[in-house]
Amino acid sequence: MLWNRSIQLISILNLKPLRELLLSEYPQELLEKQLGEFSCARDNDIEAFIRTGAVDYERAGLCRTYLYFDVADADTDLVAYFTIAITSADYAAVGRSRRKKILRGKPGLNSQDHFPGLLIGQLARSDRYERADLSGSQMIADAEELIDSVNQTIGGMLIYLDCKEEL
Numbered sequence: 001m002l003w004n005r006s007i008q009l010i011s012i013l014n015l016k017p018l019r020e021l022l023l024s025e026y027p028q029e030l031l032e033k034q035l036g037e038f039s040c041a042r043d044n045d046i047e048a049f050i051r052t053g054a055v056d057y058e059r060a061g062l063c064r065t066y067l068y069f070d071v072a073d074a075d076t077d078l079v080a081y082f083t084i085a086i087t088s089a090d091y092a093a094v095g096r097s098r099r100k101k102i103l104r105g106k107p108g109l110n111s112q113d114h115f116p117g118l119l120i121g122q123l124a125r126s127d128r129y130e131r132a133d134l135s136g137s138q139m140i141a142d143a144e145e146l147i148d149s150v151n152q153t154i155g156g157m158l159i160y161l162d163c164k165e166e167l
Contacts, residue, residue: 013079013134015142018058018065034069034078039127043164046124050081054122057083063121066146068134080125080134082143087119087160104157117158118147 021031035054040047049057054065063085070077091099092113103115120143125134140161147159 012070014069014071016067016069018054018067018081021067022055022058030076034067034076038078038081038124040124041127043124046122049083049122050078050124054081054083063119065122066142068139070129077128078126079129080139081122082120082124082139083122084143084146085119085121086116088114088116089158089160090114102158115158116156117160118150118156119160119162120144120147121162123161123163 020026022028036051038047038050050065057063058065063083065081065083067081068079070079090113091102094102120140123136123139123143125131125136125139144159147156150156
């Protein structure tokens with residue numbers, strides 16, 4: 001089962017669920033250090049979330065956070081992370097033809113104004129690493145793989161991506 005194991009990426013990165021680290025014998029002091037040292041100068045909100053909010057959100061069940069670790073680093077440096085959460089988007093202002101295209105013409109859905117989906121959010125790479133180490137595209141692909149496993153279990157058809165307008 002994908003949720004309870006790490007995914008081996010490239011040759012030096014592991015993707016681990018934060019939930020697994022919180023429930024295991026993983027040294028909590030080390031985890032706090034790793035989360036606290038994460039830096040992302042491009043987006044202070046993303047930096048603040050991983051440092052102060054991720055554990056609380058995880059424990060409350062509001063999202064699931066996935067952490068990429070550099071296993072070649074003796075301190076297992078936190079390279080990047082993303083979150084996945086359940087959300088709903090308001091389509092009230094979206095026209096019928098656009099709505100039909102988004103919803104792939106599924107019967108009975110055109111009259112609804114809100115549509116549930118899974119949100120890929122808080123996607124960030126540490127300032128200490130570059131795109132060559134781990135690209136945003138690879139992170140989204142990994143998130144989609146996790147979402148696909150959820151889709152196989154409960155269904156769903158929409159994925160939302162939370163990102164800055166320029167992205």
